[in-house]
Amino acid sequence: MEKKKKMTQKETAARLWTYLKPHRFFVILSLLTAAATVAGTLYLPILMGKAIDHIIGPGQVHFTVIGKILLSGVAAAIVTGLAQWIMNICNNRITFHVTRDIRNRAIEKIEILPLKYVDGHSYGDVVSRVIADVDQFADGLLMGFTQFFTGVITILGTIGFMFSIHVWIALLVVCLTPISLFVARFIASHTYSMFRLQSETRGQETALTEEMMEGQKVVKAFGYEQRAQERFDEINERLRDCSLQATFYSSLTNPCTRFVNSIVYASVALSGALTALTGGLSVGQLTVLLSYANQYTKPFNEISGVVTELQNAFACAARIFELIDETPQTPEPADAKELVHVKGDVSLSHVKFSYEPEKKLIEDFNLQVKKGQRVAIVGPTGCGKTTIINLLMRFYDVNAGAIQVDGEDIRQVTRYSLRDSYGMVLQDTWLKTGTVRDNITLGSDVFTDEEIIHAAKEAHSYSFIKKMPKGLDTWITEDGAGMSQGQKQLLCITRVMLHVPAMLILDEATSSIDTRTEQKIQNAFAKLMEGRTSFIVAHRLSTIQNADTILVMKNGRIIEQGDHESLLAQDGFYAQLYNSQFANV
C-alpha cells in the first residue's frame, strides 16, 4: 500500500463545497429559515415578557394590550414553527442529496479503479468508506446544518437582545458562559486516554470474537469452548472496568456544564432582581433575561458536541474523497478501436511485468498463439501463471513490451471489446446476490431460458439447478448458501458456456470439481473451443495433456515449451512434475 498524503481540513471543506454548490438554493433557504426560526424563538419570550408586564395586579391588567400582543404571539409561533420545518426539510434534502452524489461518484470510481488498487486494499476498508464513512459524514453534516448554524445565530441573537435589554447583565452572562466550554474541554482531554484504553481492549475482544466465530467448527471439534470462554471473560472483565471509567468520566460533562449554566442563571436572577429593585428593569424584562440565559447557554453545550461531530465528519469525508480521487486506470485513447470478429491470434512480445518494482516477476516474455490453438500454462505456485491472465485481460498493464490480439496492441483497443472477446473462468468462484439466472446471465436480458438451460446442460450444472427449490429463480447469496465449492464452479462455467466468447481463459477452472465431472466438462469445453483460441492454467496435469502448446513456467519465465509428448521426451521440469503425480505410493 502506498502512502497517501492526508487531505487537510481546508481542502476537504473546499471539496465539500463543490458537492454543496448544486444545492445552493436550498443552502440559502436553509440559512434564511434558520435565521427566521431563531428570530422567532427569541422574539416569542419578548412578546410574552411584554404581556406579563401588563399583568401587574388585581384590577391593573390591560386586556386590550395583552390581547394584541398575544395575537401577534400566535402568528409568531406559527411562522416560527413553519420556518423550522422548512429548515429541517432543506437540511435533510441537502444532506441526503450530497451523500447520494458522493456515493454515486464513489461507485463510478470503483468501476474504473485499476485492479492494482482493488487487489491492494482490503474490501472491508473500501466498503466502510462508501457506507459507514459517508453515513457518519451525513450525520455530521445534518447536525452541523441544524445545530451549528442555529446555535451560532441563537448565541449572536441572544447576546444582541440581552444587550438591548440590559447591558451589564448581558455582559455578566457573556463573561460567565465560556466557563462551561472550559469545563467540557477539561473533561474531554482527561477522558481521552480512558477512551483509548477502552477501544484498545474492545479491539482485543473483537479480534478474539472474530477468530472464535470464524473457527467455531474447529473450536467445537476440539472441545475448546470452555477455554475460549475463559479467554473471552478475562478480556471482557477488563473491558467492563475500563468501559465504566470511560463512560462515567465522560458523562460528567453534562452535569458539570449544566452546573455552570445554573450558576449563570442564578447570577442573572440576582443581578436582575437587584437592578429591578432600583427600577432599572421591569419584571417582564427580568423574565425575558432569565429565559435567554437558559437559551443562550444551551447552544454552547450543543456546539461543543457538534464541533467534535463535525471534526469526525470531516475525517470521514476526507477518507471518501481520497477514494474518489484515486488515479483511475489508464484511460483509453480517444481513437481506441473496437475489436470485431476476433480471429484469435494473440502475441506477447518482450513483455516485462511486476506487481512491485523491486520484485521482478516476468522478464522478456514472448509467445505467439495462432487462431484456435490451445495454450496450457503450468508451473509451481507463484510462478506467474495467473499474472499472464491478468495481462491478457488487461487487468494490469505491461511495464514494457506489448500484447496484441489480431495484430492490434490491446492498449489501442477499447477495454470493452477486448474483454468481450474473452470468456473467463477463475478458480475463485464469485457469485453475486441474486437468482441463479442473474448469476449465469450476469444481468443481461438477451438470453432466452432455452439458451440458459442449454448452457447449463453443457456445463453439467443443470442437474443440480433443477433440484434447487425454484430452479433458475432460486435466490442465492454471495457465499452461495448451501452450494458446494464444486457446484459454484459449475455455475461460473455455465456463464462462459452461455456467452460463447471468441477466446477462452480458464484459470484453475475445474480445481474443485471431481475428476469425472471434470472430464465431461473438458469435453464440453473442447467442443466450445473448436477453432477458438484458449488459455488454460491448471494444477492437474491430466486436464491439459492434449493442449497444442504447454508453457512450463518458473519464476516468471517460460522454462519449457512444447506439447505433452515432446515435453515428456525432454525429461525436464515438466516430466518431473508429471511423474510426481504418479509417484510410487
Next chain:
Amino acid sequence: MKMIIRFMKDYKKESILAPLFKMLEAMLELLVPLVVAAIIDKGIYTGSRRYIFMMCLVLFALALIGLLFSITAQYFAAKSAVGAASAMRSRLFSHILSFGYREMDDIGSSTLITRMTSDINQVQNGINMVLRLFLRSPFIVFGAMIMAFTIDVRAALIFVVTIPLLSLVVFTVMGVTKPIYKRVQAALDHILNITRENLTGVRVIRAFNREESEKEAFFAGNDRLTALQKLAGMISGLTNPLTLVIINLAIIVLIQTGAVRVNEGSLSQGEVVALYNYLSQILVELIKFANLIVTITKALASVNRVQDIFAIAPEMKEGSLEYSSFYPEKQSGVPAVEFSDVSFCYNEGGEAAVSDITFRVEPGETIGIIGGTGAGKTTLVNLIPRFYDAVSGTVSLFGHDVKEYSFRELRNMVSVVPQKAQLFAGTIRSNLLMGVPEAAEQEIEEALAISQAKEFVDEKDGRLDAYVEQGGRNLSGGQKQRLTLARALLKKAPVLIMDDSASALDFATDARLRQAIKEMKHKPTVFIVAQRASSLMHADKIIVLDDGKIAGMGDHASLLQECDIYREIYETQFKKEA
C-alpha cells in the same frame, strides 16, 4: 425487553438508584421557577435585598446539590449499563459457542460478530441513556404539571390539555418513522452489498463488461435510499416545530387566563411567571426527549438483533454416556463405527445430502471415502463425531448410538482434521494444544513427526513457540495442513478422520504420512476422505459415494473390478496402462 431486564438483575441497586437520583435532581430543577416567583413577588415588590440574596443563595445551593445528585446518577447508570452489557456479551459468547454446526451454517459468522460487538455497544448506550434521561423527561413534564396545580388549578388545566397533545405528536412521529427507518436500513444494506460485490467480483464484472449495469443498480438503490431518508427526515423534522407551536399557543392561553385571574386577584404576577417557566421547561425537555428517542429506537433494534440470537436454541441434545467406562475392554467384537440406514439433508425438506448409508468398521481399520463433487463425502464423516444429527437411521460409535454420549466424550473419541486448515493466532504450541492442553513435550514431538511437520517447525525461529498469525496467514497451505494434522493426532483419539486434509501435500509426503499413521501405537480407526485415488487405494475398505449413495464398497482390487465409478475415477487419474 425481558432480556434486558434479565441482564440488569445483577445491577438492580444501580438501575433503581440511577433514575432515582436523576429524579431528585429534576425535582430540584422544578423548584427553580418557584424560587424565581418568590424573588419577584416577595423580593422585588417588598424591596427586600436580603430576601433576594437569600433566594439566589438557594438557587446556588439547588445547583450544587443538583450537581451531586446528577453525578451520582451518572455513576450508577454507567455501572449498570456497562455491567449489563458485559454480562450480555459473555452470555452471548457462550450461547454462540453452544451452537452446533447446523446453527452455524444457518447464521454465518459475520453477523454473529456484528451482534457481539456493535449491537451490544448500542444496547449499552441505550441502557445508559434510558437510565439517565428516559425517566427524567416524563418526570419533568408531569412534575411541571403538578407544580402548576399547586400554583393554580384553573391555569394548570392548560397543562392537562397540552401534555397529552404533545405526547400524541411525539409518539405519532415515532410510530410513523420507525418502519421507515427500518426500510432505510434495508436500503443501506442493499447498496453496501452492491459495493462489496463490485470489489470481490471485480474480475468477473470487468471480464463480462458489466460495469454499467452494476452502476445502474447502485444508482437505483441509492436513489431509493435517499428518497426514504428524506421521507423519514421530513416526518421526524415535524416534532420540534409542532412542539414549539403547541407550547407557545399554550403559553398564550396561559397568559390570557393568567391575566384574568390576576385581575380577579386570585393569582400574582410572579406566579404567572412561574407557570410560564414551567411550560418553557417542558419545551426544553421535550426537544431533548425527541433526540433521545432516536438513540432508543436504534438500541431497541439492536436488542432485537441480540435477542434473535438468544432465541436460537441449539437443536442437539447431549447424552450422558462416558466412553471411558467401557473402553477398551469391550473393544473386541464391537464395531468402532457403524452406520445403519443413515440419511441426512442440510435443509428441511431439501435434497438428501446422503441417503441409505449402511456400513460397519472394525477397530483399527483404515477406511477410504471417495466420490465426485457434492457426493456427500464430508457430510458422511461429519456424522461420526455428531457434528450433525442424521435425519434417519443411526450412527454408532463402539456399539452405542452417538446421541448417547456426552459432547466431551465424543470429542475425545473422535479427532478430526477438517478440509479447511484453520489455525488461530498464538504460537505453534498453543495451536497444537487446543484439544489436549496437558500434553507432554514428547507427545507433541511425536505428533509433529507423524504429521511430517517436524521438518519445517525445526526451521522456525523459536520452534514450537514461533508466532502464528490470525488464520495462520504466515504459513503456507501445506504447512497449515500438517499442523492441523498434528493438532488432531495429539489427541490420540480412537477414531481419526482426515477430510481431504492432505491435498496440499505432494505425493511422497502424503505417502510417508499414511505410513506413519499406520504405525501409531494406539492403532486408531482411520477415515481418509480424498479426491485422489492414490491417497486411499491402500485402505482396508473404500467407500465410493455417488450423489449421496454408496455406489461401491470394498478394497481397491475388488472395486476396480466391480465398481464402474471407482474405475473411472482411477482411470482419469492414472493413465490406462492396463
